[in-house]
Amino acid sequence: MLRRITGALMRGILVAVMIASPSLLLPDYTTDAIEIVALLAIVGAGLTFAEYFANYPSIVEFRDAPPLNRLRFVGLFLMVLVLTLASKNIYEPTAITGFFSGLGQVVGHYSDFPYSPVRLVIGMLPDGISNMVVERVRDAAGVAYAIALTSVVVFIGAVRLYGWPTRNGAFNVWVNLPRFDPTAGGDVVHRLQRDGRINAVLGIALPFLIPTLVRMTSDLIDPITLAHPQTMIWTISAWAFLPASMIMRGIAMMRIAELIEDKRRRASQESEPVHLL
Incomplete structure (x- = not known):
């Protein structure tokens, strides 16, 4: 019990620190912004604590199958x-x-080539x-996309080289996939494969599709300027993190x-009758 409380509390604190980091490190312009960020940090910490402290799952997938969620959080942080x-x-x-500014300039420069996701992000900016x-947007997009790709590669290594998730013991589908109903109909393996392929394909396509859709709808809605540092940070982070998270899922x-x-x-092979000569 004490270990569960400590782990849930630590996760909640880390989530709150991540949400509040831009406001703590960058100059604030309004008092309302500070209050909103503080409220979001408290809500995020509370939801995280409740999810990891509870005995039964609710919405967080792969709760007991590290290091997937840890890689997601570390990548976003x-x-x-x-x-x-x-x-x-x-x-x-x-x-x-x-x-870090110089690192962003280097990564942004080398990732800005024709038809790259970074070039498309630049293209969605208003004229x-x-x-x-x-x-600044180019450098931020290059760094965020590089971190997202690194997170995906590390998880693939955990799956192929270290046999995730079997090294953590038996995998409980109900606990780790609370939104997946094995009795909903159809073969479980086929449904998991289908959902996995859909998530992977969407994750690969979203970094290209999102800037294109934003640019296409710029005549109907106000275009995103990303001139404000905190707006740029959260927008670019979401643009890079969500596709990477979908690929890992x-x-x-x-x-x-x-x-x-x-x-x-294996069960089928063990159940086959033995024919004696």
């Missing part, structure tokens, strides 16, 4: 923190902020925006389907 420190270099330059904002579901299929095959 790194995106927010790195983009925040790079943005802070504009207002309060230091050695640390200068390092007439300053070159400084364009460069798709890989995880296809892996679970593979384990179930292997278990069925």
